[in-house]
């Protein structure tokens with residue numbers, strides 16, 4: 001495989017994808033950098049990584065392997081979008097954490113921050129459980145008007161405000177298994 005191969009949408013999804021936004025190679029390099037930064041920052045007290053399902057699943061597993069510390073891992077599932085491509089602002093907890101957060105450093109691992117409503121809700125929810133700290137590692141931050149003030153300790157990439165899929169991000173549960181991140185243009189656009 002040459003190093004530009006993941007810039008090309010794969011044949012099975014090419015009819016709904018636009019341009020590559022972040023190739024698999026660039027993603028992997030950045031995830032390794034984030035893991036190194038987390039390992040340095042939390043060397044004395046490894047965090048509990050809280051992955052937000054399902055979108056952050058690919059990022060969470062790669063980030064955890066890139067973080068050379070004895071981290072704990074847990075997952076939450078929230079629903080904020082349904083199958084539409086517009087933020088509803090309504091956040092529902094579909095799966096709660098199993099870990100006890102008392103006195104722990106918590107690092108929320110998010111796929112993408114758009115309006116910030118989901119994260120704002122999650123942060124308040126986690127802070128109510130007496131952790132030592134709650135910080136956020138977001139793979140993607142969308143440029144534009146975040147509707148709440150955000151305090152993101154780690155951000156992988158800032159991207160333009162277009163709808164993207166791949167590397168965990170879906171449209172109606174599909175395209176999560178793309179290795180890179182692409183714009184979604186939908187059927188009939190080519």
Ligand code: 5GP
Pocket residue numbers: 055080081087111112113114115116117118119162163164165169170171
């Ligand atoms: P927010 O609450 O910040 O507006 O939205 C956050 C959630 O919306 C993300 O966790 C993700 O599930 C979804 N989301 C926001 N932008 C996109 C996008 O471009 N593509 C996909 N697939 N999901 C998105």
